[in-house]
Amino acid sequence: ADRPAQLAKGCKVDSSGTRLRLANLGWITMKYIRLHIHTASLLACGIALASCSPPVPAERPSAQTTARLEEKAAPSSETRVFFGETHLHTANSSDAVLMGTRLMPEDALRFGSGETVVSNTGIKAKLARPLDFMVVADHAEQIGTGREILTGNPLLTADPTVKRWAEMMKGTPEQSRSAARELISGFSQGKLPPILYDRVITAKLVESVWAQHVATVERYNQPGKFTAFIGYEFTSLVKGNNLHRIVVFRDGVEKFGKTMPFTALDSKDPEDLWKWFANYEQTTGGQVLGIPHNGNLSNGMMFALNDFKGGPLTADYARRRQYWEPLTEIVQAKGESESHPFLSPNDEFANFGKAGWDVGNLDLSATKTNDMFASEYAREALKRGLMLEAKLGINPFKFGMIGAGDIHTGLSTSEENNHLGETFILEPSAERAMRTEKRGSITRFGWQSLAAGLAAVWAKENTREAIFDAMRRREVYATTGTRLQVRLFGGWDFSERDLKGNWVKQGYARGVPMGGDLRPATSKAPSFIISALKDATGANLDRIQIIKGWVDASGQTHERIFNVAWSSPETRKVSKDGRLTAVGDTVDLKTATYSNSIGAVELRTVWRDPEFKPGVRAFYYARVLEIPTPRWPAYDAARYQFALPDGVKAESQERAYTSPIWYSPKVAP
DSSP: OOSOOOOSTTOEEOTTSSEEEETTTEEEEGGGHHHHSSOOOOOTTSBOOTTOOOOOOSOOOOHHHHHHHHHHHOSSSSOEEEEEEEEEOOTTSHHHHHHTOOOOHHHHHHHHTTOOEEOTTSOEEOBSSOOSEEEEOOBOTTTTHHHHHHHTOHHHHTSHHHHHHHHHHTSOHHHHHHHHHHHHHHHHTTOSOGGGGOHHHHHHHHHHHHHHHHHHHHHHOBTTTBEEEOEEEEOOEETTEEOOEEEEESOOHHHHTTOOOOOTTTOSOHHHHHHHHHHHHHHHSOOEEEEEBOGGGSSSOTTOSBOTTSOBOOHHHHHHHHHHOOEEEEEETTEEOSOOTTTOTTOTTTTTTOTTTSSBOTTSSSBOOGGGGGGTOHHHHHHHHHHHHHHHSSOTTOOEEEEOOOBSSSOOOOOGGGOOOSSGGGSSOSSGGGOEEEETTEEEEGGGSOOOOEEEEEESSSSHHHHHHHHHTTOEEEESSOOOEEEEEEESSOOGGGGGSOHHHHHHHHEEETTOBOOSOOSSOOEEEEEEEOOTTSOOEEEEEEEEEEEOTTSOEEEEEEEEEESOTTTOOBOTTSOBOOOOOOOBTTTTBOOTTSSBSEEEEEEEOTTOOTTSOEEEEEEEEEOOEEOHHHHHHHHHTOOOOTTOOOEEOOEEEEOOEEEOSSOOO
């Protein structure tokens, strides 16, 4: 396998001798051939881990059941759902490579599209269900320089700190992790060694790495089968306060050309990024958008009521932010940013994904105070957006919601029972759940990392153009990693009768899908068609909720959660305070198993707002919860035969969150 050879019928080597084509598998880089001769057996819930098989859910649908579920999910041909990853890091990200990651964008794209890849710690893995699309979003700031530190580039290791990092990277995993902590802290606080800011030294390297990245993405983009987007992460940090954006391009290299990323080294101000977006579109004819993420780590900056420089928000700011940032990433490995118990004390499910992530900013250099939460979480931002629309005439926080990974291993996995880890140090082991990250009085534990989320997009086909356009119109939803399928339509005359026919067609014809705007009010209250179908290989459904936010005549914002459909309605009832009887819990933590003997395969209803007021701005989005299931630490405990310490959250209810539908007495721009 070390030399070009005709290995078997249907197999050939390309002219460069660097890639092998196996019949029915496609091109594989030669250096990986030895690792992929034997195909790993798959665990039914996601990926294969060598030499250890965790317990799996007690009930598993047959192939016929899976096909039937998928057929029910697409009753018409208008759009279909595609699941993807919009936020993944490889060894081209300096923090990832310093932590131990060695996988490159090609490995990430091969894995995402369904090929077998060996992880950074030697685990053979393959997705049972490939992703439909992917954005390898490496940090654009001096992209690739971390690998040059690893190889000992003398131009960089001339600096004593960089030289010490290079030595630490070749030491133990903990030494490498310590080097990464120093780099992250230095970047967060603006105190990196000066040589790493020197573009005279790094310019050619960065240009070369970026060109290779774009070429790799182009090679793996397969319209109709697997969509690979050109993109990167704009890594703006203000003293450790997170203002990161994922940048996604609609275009291929024919329009993108030799464009170089605009990075936080050019400016940390998102408005300058938007100016660059505008210039890109004007000069290339292409299209681009930004996706903020981790408002929960911004210490009150992500959805603040002032701009980056501290000035008041203006109509121009609102117009540009709404256009350039139509989406927000609300769930990923570093927690969930939908809402918080402090902001939504009546929301019994608001505590999901908060442990360890609501105590400080990104690098733990500053603790968090309660007054910061309102400027960090999506639901509160959506309410603030209504308030600002009333004042400015346009809503700056009018965004759809997606999930993603922010995984720094090059491997995008979101399944709890085969979680490959957020970073190199959190790849599968008996110790990873209790690994710690400390700074001052603040400690984060490994088990607090979520297993990552997914972006779900309703598009007509699996192409860059169709998926990007769906993102632009906000016809998307977030999941915590599950692939349950959710539809939401809003209109004025939907009824239960519509569910007996082609309700998707009627939803588009007589209403608007998630992400849209209702027409001005008639004499009726708006009605909504909401449908949820379980993940074909996952847990049953608990309930569907509609979350409504509005702003009253005095400018005060409000929210209310309505339970609108649930399993076992004959025995489960809604109390006077609006709470629904719990679905139950079949989780056995000793074996890390659960049963689909409770919950529903599908939930669907038409709901009309009982409190609608025609003169009041409002938004509505759906949240769908599955029944309780084990989290990845529970699977680890069963796999490696150890007891989890007290306080570790070992189970949860996976969920999905749709983009909102907005109502305004006068249609917003």
